[in-house]
Amino acid sequence: MSVQQHALWQNRWTFILAATGSAVGLGNIWKFPYITGEYGGGAFVLVYLFCILTIGVPIMVAEVWLGKRGRHDPINSLRRICHEAGVSGGWTVIGIAGVLGGLLILMFYGVVAGWALEYVWQSFKGSYTTTNLALEGHFGELTASSGQQIFWQTIFMLLTCGVIAAGVVQGIGRSVNILMPTLLLLLIMLLAYSLLEGDGASAARFMFAPDFSKLSGEAVLVALGHAFFTLSLAMGAMLAYGSYMPDDAHVGKTVLTVAALDTIIALVAGMAIFPVVFANGLAPGSGPGLMFVTLPLSFAAMPMGNFFGGLFFALVAIAALSSSISLLEPGIAWLEEKGVPRVAGAIGLGLVAWGGGLASIYSGEVFDFLDKITAQYMMPLGGLLIALLVGWALPRQWVRGSGELAAGSYNAWYLVLRYITPPGILLVFAHSLGLL
Numbered sequence: 081m082s083v084q085q086h087a088l089w090q091n092r093w094t095f096i097l098a099a100t101g102s103a104v105g106l107g108n109i110w111k112f113p114y115i116t117g118e119y120g121g122g123a124f125v126l127v128y129l130f131c132i133l134t135i136g137v138p139i140m141v142a143e144v145w146l147g148k149r150g151r152h153d154p155i156n157s158l159r160r161i162c163h164e165a166g167v168s169g170g171w172t173v174i175g176i177a178g179v180l181g182g183l184l185i186l187m188f189y190g191v192v193a194g195w196a197l198e199y200v201w202q203s204f205k206g207s208y209t210t211t212n213l214a215l216e217g218h219f220g221e222l223t224a225s226s227g228q229q230i231f232w233q234t235i236f237m238l239l240t241c242g243v244i245a246a247g248v249v250q251g252i253g254r255s256v257n258i259l260m261p262t263l264l265l266l267l268i269m270l271l272a273y274s275l276l277e278g279d280g281a282s283a284a285r286f287m288f289a290p291d292f293s294k295l296s297g298e299a300v301l302v303a304l305g306h307a308f309f310t311l312s313l314a315m316g317a318m319l320a321y322g323s324y325m326p327d328d329a330h331v332g333k334t335v336l337t338v339a340a341l342d343t344i345i346a347l348v349a350g351m352a353i354f355p356v357v358f359a360n361g362l363a364p365g366s367g368p369g370l371m372f373v374t375l376p377l378s379f380a381a382m383p384m385g386n387f388f389g390g391l392f393f394a395l396v397a398i399a400a401l402s403s404s405i406s407l408l409e410p411g412i413a414w415l416e417e418k419g420v421p422r423v424a425g426a427i428g429l430g431l432v433a434w435g436g437g438l439a440s441i442y443s444g445e446v447f448d449f450l451d452k453i454t455a456q457y458m459m460p461l462g463g464l465l466i467a468l469l470v471g472w473a474l475p476r477q478w479v480r481g482s483g484e485l486a487a488g489s490y491n492a493w494y495l496v497l498r499y500i501t502p503p504g505i506l507l508v509f510a511h512s513l514g515l516l
């Protein structure tokens with residue numbers, strides 16, 4: 081085994097929770113429902129699930145395995161692995177792109193998490209019953225006020241940098257233990273509520289009855305990008321977390337658990353939101369405001385709506401926090417190995433991400449650009465490189481001999497990673513460029 085520079089999590093559960101904390105975030109609760117709404121529903125969901133299974137999960141296994149084998153920050157893990165295998169050091173670009181990409185994502189992610197914090201504040205003020213928080217107006221006002229958005233984004237970034245500076249191993253490991261189950265519980269409560277009170281039948285039809293005539297090339301690319309985004313792939317996060325994985329944790333089994341939890345939470349979020357959309361005659365394709373406009377409608381009509389609304393948006397912010405930490409960690413770990421203390425790294429990279437956040441607040445185009453360039457281009461390309469590195473360039477014996485996957489699943493995984501995943505990604509690119 082290589083030298084262990086990093087701390088390790090105590091057991092496989094802490095890894096599962098931290099990785100789930102990274103995977104489950106705004107992607108599941110905010111982004112998945114609104115892009116499903118924009119790209120037409122059922123067919124989009126089906127393509128997304130297909131991408132998770134044939135592209136996301138195989139790459140996630142490969143990425144976590146790379147981290148566990150490398151035992152360093154993403155860039156140095158890759159450098160060492162390539163050196164040891166005698167392959168080109170050029171593959172290190174996966175780690176570099178991951179560190180940069182994580183920062184780029186954080187530049188709009190922190191803004192959205194800030195919106196969630198503002199909704200927590202509104203709930204504490206009792207706004208669900210006293211003002212028109214439930215109406216579209218509030219979201220419009222919030223996103224029109226740069227001052228308010230800067231304030232809440234700043235708070236969120238301070239929280240992120242605070243946890244990062246304190247060290248991920250202790251803080252995050254312990255907190256996700258309580259927070260993740262609570263979030264799931266609340267989502268299920270909202271699901272039950274919206275099925276009882278909302279239009280569950282229309283929602284189910286919208287989400288699960290595929291109409292392929294609505295599926296554009298762009299939709300397929302967005303679905304692929306989202307499979308990467310929601311599983312936190314190709315941004316160094318899984319590489320970094322894999323490097324903290326205890327020796328006796330099994331990569332195959334743990335990754336499957338994380339991916340399953342992530343997918344279930346996204347589907348539950350969709351089924352908590354769309355019944356409200358249809359019951360209130362709202363447009364499913366109304367964009368990034370979807371969650372912020374629909375869920376307050378449920379809370380306003382609920383007994384103790386201010387309480388549940390506040391709790392829910394607080395948990396959304398916490399889910400975002402456990403993801404944003406993993407967006408920053410690869411860069412911090414890399415700086416740490418260069419001798420920069422965590423606190424200094426957290427301040428430096430935090431300021432960079434915060435500054436980018438200002439740009440997203442002042443310009444909707446920057447916001448959209450950051451989202452698109454990361455999810456639709458950097459992540460699929462990074463994933464393609466991970467699949468090629470582990471599936472083709474590194475010695476086959478390395479993964480097989482590591483015992484990280486049971487023999488049967490190893491064979492299936494290796495086959496998919498080599499022959500399905502890379503062509504799958506290329507096909508989606510070709511399709512979205514109109515070449516197919």
Ligand code: PHE
Binds near residue numbers: 102106108310313406
């Ligand atoms: N998976 C997170 C979400 O769904 C976002 C994320 C992407 C986190 C990449 C880390 C790395 O919200």
